[in-house]
Amino acid sequence: MSLRSPLGQAKGLGSAKEGLHHWWAQRVTAVALIPLTIWFAFKVAVLSQSDYQTVLDCIGSPWSAALIVSLIFAAFYHAALGMQVIYEDYVGNKAVRIAAIMGTNLLMFLFGAAAIIAVVRIALGG
């Protein structure tokens, strides 16, 4: 027996039953980003005055490149999830809200892909 009202059922209201994945993915990426951002911030700081070749070698070494690709994936995924929550809370118009979420997701994917390709190119010395 369902406790939901017939009207609520007909209008399809209620939980979408897929919110947990969003919440959990936000936490998993957050945990991953703790060591990754600290490492990257300090790495960039000590490279800020270095010459081109030194930066190239430091960013492109296998472990470093792997960590940066992980950082980019986690950061852009985390950003897309977070921006979605902000839009859902503050954008009232449904069409604008969906467009904003979709646009942000697509942009984050594009930027993430571009950054990863750049790191791969640096790592492979192309």
Next chain:
Amino acid sequence: MSSNNRPLSPHLDVYKLPLSAMLSVVHRGTGAFLTMGTIVLVWWLMALAGGEEAFMSAQEFLGSFFGRLILFGWSFALFFHLANGIRHLIWDAGYCFEKAEVEKSSFVVLGVSGFLTFVVWGLAFSFTVGA
């Protein structure tokens, strides 16, 4: 039952936001700001992949007053979001919800984010790889 003593939502125009509420707003703000900042990261990596000339002009911009101002804001936002994010994870695990603990951890978050910003900039000016 009298309805006089029931809790009310804060009247936002006369309600002084506690520090924890302000930090909550700042957490969202820094999150959105950092999302925009990822564009700088992508641009910097693209410049590095694009060769010495592209990289040097990117470094020149980032080393300018305006570039450093953006990076300074971004680094503080990053460390604030990091420290406050760790506090959120602790809350998610069910700890430190008492009012006094929240008040205290708010100051810890501000202190840690200020300290990390200071350390990372101190390091950037005092230590260079390959120099």
